[in-house]
Amino acid sequence: MPASSPQVGIWLADLAAYCGLGQAEIAARLGHVRSWVNHIFQGRRSAPPQLYWTLLAWAWEAGGFTDPGQVFAALGHYLDLSPAAALAQLQALRFYDEPLARPSPMTSTRQSSTRSPSPHQLRLRFLTWLQSWERQRLDPRRQGLRLPDWYIPRQGELAGLHARLSRPAPPPLVLWGPAGTGKSVLAQALALDPTIQQQYWSGVLWAQLGPQGDPYAWLCTWCRLLGCPVNGDQPPAWREQFRQAVAQPGKRYLVIVDDIWDFASLEPLLLQEHHLTWLLTTRDRTLSTYFPTGDLLQVSTMPPVEARALLERLVGAEQLQQEPPAAGDTLLAEVEYLPLAVRLLGSLIRLRGWAPVLRDVSHERTRLVTLALGPTPTAETSLRLALQVSYAALPAHLQRRFAQLGVFGSGHAFSGLALAAFWEAEAPDDDGPVRAARAEQALGWLYDVGLLELVSTATAFVEYRLHTLVHDYARLLLREQQTFEATQQRYVAAYLALLQHPDLTVAALERQWPNLQLAFTCALQLGWYEAGVQLWHQLRAFMLARAAPELLEVWLRALEAQEEQLPPEVQQPWRRAQASGLPPAP
Numbered sequence: 001m002p003a004s005s006p007q008v009g010i011w012l013a014d015l016a017a018y019c020g021l022g023q024a025e026i027a028a029r030l031g032h033v034r035s036w037v038n039h040i041f042q043g044r045r046s047a048p049p050q051l052y053w054t055l056l057a058w059a060w061e062a063g064g065f066t067d068p069g070q071v072f073a074a075l076g077h078y079l080d081l082s083p084a085a086a087l088a089q090l091q092a093l094r095f096y097d098e099p100l101a102r103p104s105p106m107t108s109t110r111q112s113s114t115r116s117p118s119p120h121q122l123r124l125r126f127l128t129w130l131q132s133w134e135r136q137r138l139d140p141r142r143q144g145l146r147l148p149d150w151y152i153p154r155q156g157e158l159a160g161l162h163a164r165l166s167r168p169a170p171p172p173l174v175l176w177g178p179a180g181t182g183k184s185v186l187a188q189a190l191a192l193d194p195t196i197q198q199q200y201w202s203g204v205l206w207a208q209l210g211p212q213g214d215p216y217a218w219l220c221t222w223c224r225l226l227g228c229p230v231n232g233d234q235p236p237a238w239r240e241q242f243r244q245a246v247a248q249p250g251k252r253y254l255v256i257v258d259d260i261w262d263f264a265s266l267e268p269l270l271l272q273e274h275h276l277t278w279l280l281t282t283r284d285r286t287l288s289t290y291f292p293t294g295d296l297l298q299v300s301t302m303p304p305v306e307a308r309a310l311l312e313r314l315v316g317a318e319q320l321q322q323e324p325p326a327a328g329d330t331l332l333a334e335v336e337y338l339p340l341a342v343r344l345l346g347s348l349i350r351l352r353g354w355a356p357v358l359r360d361v362s363h364e365r366t367r368l369v370t371l372a373l374g375p376t377p378t379a380e381t382s383l384r385l386a387l388q389v390s391y392a393a394l395p396a397h398l399q400r401r402f403a404q405l406g407v408f409g410s411g412h413a414f415s416g417l418a419l420a421a422f423w424e425a426e427a428p429d430d431d432g433p434v435r436a437a438r439a440e441q442a443l444g445w446l447y448d449v450g451l452l453e454l455v456s457t458a459t460a461f462v463e464y465r466l467h468t469l470v471h472d473y474a475r476l477l478l479r480e481q482q483t484f485e486a487t488q489q490r491y492v493a494a495y496l497a498l499l500q501h502p503d504l505t506v507a508a509l510e511r512q513w514p515n516l517q518l519a520f521t522c523a524l525q526l527g528w529y530e531a532g533v534q535l536w537h538q539l540r541a542f543m544l545a546r547a548a549p550e551l552l553e554v555w556l557r558a559l560e561a562q563e564e565q566l567p568p569e570v571q572q573p574w575r576r577a578q579a580s581g582l583p584p585a586p
Contacts, residue, residue, distance in 0.1 A: 006043030008078050013041040015055040018064050026051070049093055052079070054119070057126040066250030068133035069201015073252075076198040083133065083198065090127050138203025138225055138253070140191040145206060147192060148185070150343065152310040157186055157299060158193075164295050165190070165254070165277065166199060172278040172291040177299035178450035178467065179386040180340030183281040184208070184258050186299060190279065191256055200254035200277065202246075207269060208258040211393060215268040222269075235268070243271055251275045259283075261393065263290050283390055283450040300453075301337040301467075308332060310339070314346020319353065327354050334361050335371070336468045340383055344371045364410065368472040387473045390451060401442050402451055405466055406474030407487045409518045415461035416440035417501070418512060422494035436461070463511070488522045492531050495519040499538045509542055517551075524558060532559055 016026060023037040030037075030050060039045040056071060065071050075081040081089070164173055175183045190196050191204045205225070207218035216235045219242060223230050228241040246253055253276050260266050260282040270278070280287065281299075288296040302310065311328055312320055335341035348357050348370065360370040371383040391399060401423055408414055416439035423439050443464055446452045451470060455463040466474060478484040495516055498504065509516070516539060523532040536555045543552040 005078075008047055009041040009043035011074070011078050012047055012052060012055060015052075015059050015064075016041075019055065019058045019062055021055075021058070026055075030054075049089055053090055053093055053123075057122050060126055060129070061122060066248075067136070067201060067252075068130045069137060069198075069252065070250055071130060072133065072198055073201050076195070082194065087127070087130060090123070090130070093123070133201070137197075137201060138205060140188075140197075140204040140206055143204075143206045143221075143225070145188050145191055145204075147189060150310060150313050150346070151185065151189065152302075152306055152313065153189065154182065154186060154302065154306060156303065157297070158189065160297060161186075161190055161279075162193075162195065164297070165196060165279070169274060170277050170295075172280060172294035174288045174291065174294055174296050175279065175281040175299050176285045176288065176296060176450070177283070178453075178470070179283060179390050180338050180383060180469075181299045181301065181450075182339035183299045185339075187256050187258050187279060187281050191254070196254065200252050202251040202253045202275075205253055205255045206258070207256070209261065209265050210259050211261045211389060213259070213261075213265050215265050219269055239268065239271075243273065246271070246275050247273055248275075253277070254279060257281075260287060263287060285448040285450070302339050302342065304329075304332065304337060307337040307339075307342050310342050311346050311349075314343060315349045319349055322354060324354055324358070327358055331358065331361055334367065334468065338467065338469060340386060341371055341469055344383060364472055364475070368469060368476055371469065383469060384473065384476075387470060390449060391473075391477070394446075394449070398442060398445060402446055403474050403477040403481065403483075404487050404490070405446075406471060406476070406478045407484070407491045407522075408466070408471070409514060410468055410471050411465060412514050412518070413455045413463045413465045413511065414443075414515065415459075415463045416443060417461045417508065418494055418498050418515065419443065421497035422490055459508075459511070485526065488526055489528065492519045492523045492526070492528060492535075496531060496534055499535075506542070506545070509539075510546070520555060529559065 016023070023041070024034045027034045027037045036045065037051075040047050040051065056065075056074075059065065060071070072081075072083040072086060075086045076083075161173070161175075164170055175187065177183050191206060197204065205222050207213075207215070207222075209215065209218075216238070219235065219238045220230055223238050223241050223245070226242065226245040228238075228245050230241070231237055255269075255276050256279045257266060257269060258281045260280055261284065266280070266287075285296070288294060301307075308328060311332060315323075315328075331345050332342065335345065345357065345361070357370070360366040368384060391402065394402060404423070405414070416436045419439040419442075420436035423435075423442065440462065443452065443462065447454060447464060451466075452464040453467055455465050457463075475484070478487055495512075496519075498512065516535065520532055520535045523529070523535060532555075536552075536559060540552060543549070
């Protein structure tokens with residue numbers, strides 16, 4: 001912000017009023033006429049450093065600042081001065097020799113002597129007090145936070161977070177997203193951001209809970225960082241000591257709690273103090289319901305440009321020079337720009353070269369296996385392990401339903417309309433709306449824990465999809481559980497049932513068309529030719545209406561090749577279907 005802006009003038013006028021100084025008095029002390037000060041206060045003239053530092057020093061002497069960070073925050077906001085630049089400027093500055101009047105006793109909250117300090121004395125005292133900021137504030141680096149060498153700023157997410165955290169008293173902010181989207185790295189980047197550190201001048205408190213985190217261990221750590229005496233066996237006392245430490249006048253902290261799995265693990269840390277701003281990361285969207293006035297920000301995949309920059313940084317110069325044409329872009333598209341997957345790709349290419357990684361990642365059966373191993377099989381680098389943690393936290397019935405979604409095609413959308421029959425076969429006596437509502441609820445749960453992506457809310461049934469790598473994981477679970485073929489059979493039966501739905505519209509058929517095509521393919525793979533005939537017969541009019549006679553003919557020929565294997569009760573309907581056939585060729 002320029003030093004001559006109206007906001008700067010208003011700020012300086014407020015400081016002068018706090019100190020009990022009029023424009024004429026300030027002008028006299030600085031060797032100018034009153035109109036000079038008036039033009040600065042109105043934003044028509046730039047403010048010299050002597051003016052704002054003099055007013056800041058006297059405001060401090062009058063008790064207007066209780067934490068050095070408050071001064072640095074004001075200088076950063078109004079004059080775009082970093083703490084280091086501000087200290088250097090004040091060190092080089094010489095106040096005018098003529099002392100200003102003492103602060104007004106009506107505004108002073110600081111015990112002052114009977115004699116005002118000289119400008120030089122005041123400058124030295126003020127400088128010493130400001131220099132104590134680094135010793136007082138909680139530097140996140142003291143808590144082990146470091147950005148990795150491969151870090152690429154995510155400009156869109158950072159801009160959104162900055163906008164929210166720059167408010168005077170921001171509500172709790174919940175970062176939500178699936179495993180591998182980079183929520184933790186984004187939170188660390190914010191903690192280490194100089195602008196954020198200037199706005200939250202007392203420092204940053206960091207905790208990382210995970211599925212079995214110990215909140216009391218972090219509460220004890222926070223108390224030690226704040227210099228509180230810690231009794232080893234009294235967690236309730238730690239909470240009160242923590243509250244007293246952060247509630248001191250003038251303090252402002254940013255508290256980041258990473259990887260929260262449930263509210264119960266967060267609750268012992270949570271304090272409703274206005275000095276604290278909370279940033280929480282989670283895979284569970286329902287955490288935001290505990291903060292009705294809070295903000296929810298979804299963290300998703302990276303933009304292609306940022307994903308490419310991350311891949312190049314990880315691959316390294318030597319391997320980058322050997323990249324085949326468009327190979328990197330192809331790999332990024334295969335993993336749909338998921339940050340953790342991009343990290344694994346870069347490390348694997350650096351170690352093994354482009355050819356084997358291109359070969360393995362381009363195939364569904366080897367893609368997740370390749371990325372699951374990574375350079376080292378640890379929870380930090382394995383995509384499969386990251387997904388496994390989310391899957392293991394689900395109740396058994398949701399684990400089963402999630403795995404069954406692996407039978408859908410990669411990238412295909414689905415909704416409760418079809419899943420009412422697919423998932424709810426064990427409750428055949430319930431009517432259709434009840435089963436559809438139950439399927440919708442299960443989809444909502446899976447979405448809330450970050451295992452599904454939202455596709456559309458424009459229709460009566462919300463549509464979701466699986467990210468490519470999450471789809472690979474679900475399908476891998478089906479194969480490991482040896483239930484893939486049985487699930488395929490249920491899938492075909494579900495879409496046969498969908499075609500009998502009385503309210504099925506052409507628009508709904510269009511949205512389900514990729515899944516219906518897959519159902520026909522599955523029927524043939526299973527040798528369930530009766531189902532294939534039924535699908536062909538019921539979709540014939542729809543395919544003709546959408547001008548797809550070539551596909552209709554492909555289905556017809558595929559079934560003709562299996563005509564002898566059709567059961568007797570199906571052969572007669574099949575011959576009628578053949579007779580109705582395709583329209584005559586033009």
